[in-house]
Amino acid sequence: MRTVDVVIVGASLSAAAAAKRLVDAGLETVILERKQLPRHKICSGILSPRGHRFLLENFGPLPREALHEPTACRGVTFHFPSMVSMPMDFFGGTTPHLHRKYSDYWAIKQSGAEVHDQTSFAGLHDHGDHVLVHARKNGEPVEYRARQVIGADGPSSLVIRAIYPDYPQQIPWFFVGQKFHDIIECPLDTQYFHFWFHPELGHYTWSHARDGRQIVGVGFKRGDNFKSKHENVVKYLDEKHGVRLKPHTDDEGCAENFGPSLINRYVFGKGNVLITGQASGFLNMIGEGMSCALHSGAISGEAVVEARLRNRPAQDLYRRMIASEVRRTSDQWNPLKVAFDRPHEADFPAALMALSWRDRAKVLRDMWRFIVLYKEFKWGRQIFRAAMQRPLIGGYPMRRWL
């Protein structure tokens, strides 16, 4: 059995950020990754300016292999059923279009932590003064003993299941899938990520250019049919936007835990087990999850370091310290913040005001019709309650976190 200070599960961006803080503080840190590195990660790779700053400040300039073509993204274009389109540039210029297979591997290496790939987390026992971690490497059992464990293992986190076995039944699950097409003709501006607020297309519909091909993606409640949903979007893009594509050559998809950041129902762990990144529920508007994965990961690492220095429980410190990232993320979904503040990294209010009165009215009507698609999840009342509490307590209530 290997004894270390901290075991991190998952070798992605939240893990790299957590590991950086731990290694810098001199803590022996091992990262477990179930896949062989560098590993593939389904993602559009559009990094927000805040995420870009984090990478630069903590890991240095990105290597060329960590970028897709086009190498940069100017912003996001929202499209509406009334055929109004709103391009919005990121504040502070373009951001890199990450190739997750190589950007994540680069960040993990830059963290300085020891990495055990092809090693799957299988379970844990928290004994109070240490945690025993059970894993499997190439099918063989391996064990680790650590003071703390950080679960950075993404939306379908097994670390969460180990401490809260019923959690997967408590939230709605979505499926997001994307297909890659060779292009016949595509008038969509390659410098933007394109997103459709269209209830008849799906809960989450997007398209963008990558390495000479066009990605068409769709997200919906788990259980629906990917093939027919995708065909519907391709037909729509052809008819309404003149996007003519060849049949897809590749496809991929995964489960998504979209929802916790809208209603302030994050999962931060129990005892010596801290949960971070998308596993906790961090997702910004338009499914941008890298910047909050990086920042929350760093905070989980800092909490462990602080706990050692002050001889205090890491869990308590983590919950106090993570409140700032909760504010940033949940503010993006807070209707009062969206109406009266600028919680996003592209200027939605300015883009809206640039439209004619008539188009503004169409956009607001279309957005409302889109939001109604989410009615069945009963998030509306929870979002509004959290929005009212935000100015009163200066944040979002911690008692709603698991």
Ligand SMILES: Cc1cc2nc3c(=O)[nH]c(=O)nc-3n(C[C@H](O)[C@H](O)[C@H](O)COP(=O)(O)OP(=O)(O)OC[C@H]3O[C@@H](n4cnc5c(N)ncnc54)[C@H](O)[C@@H]3O)c2cc1C
């Ligand atoms: C289709 C799609 C498009 C997206 N586009 C964007 C985008 O353009 N911009 C953006 O910012 N975000 C985007 N996201 C979201 C973003 O990918 C995630 O929010 C972000 O990667 C979360 O990082 P993480 O470190 O928390 O976890 P993840 O990146 O999910 O990484 C988890 C890691 O844990 C490993 N792991 C899982 N289980 C185990 C186990 N049992 N044992 C060991 N290792 C394990 C996985 O292999 C993986 O390496 C997109 C997501 C999807 C699905």
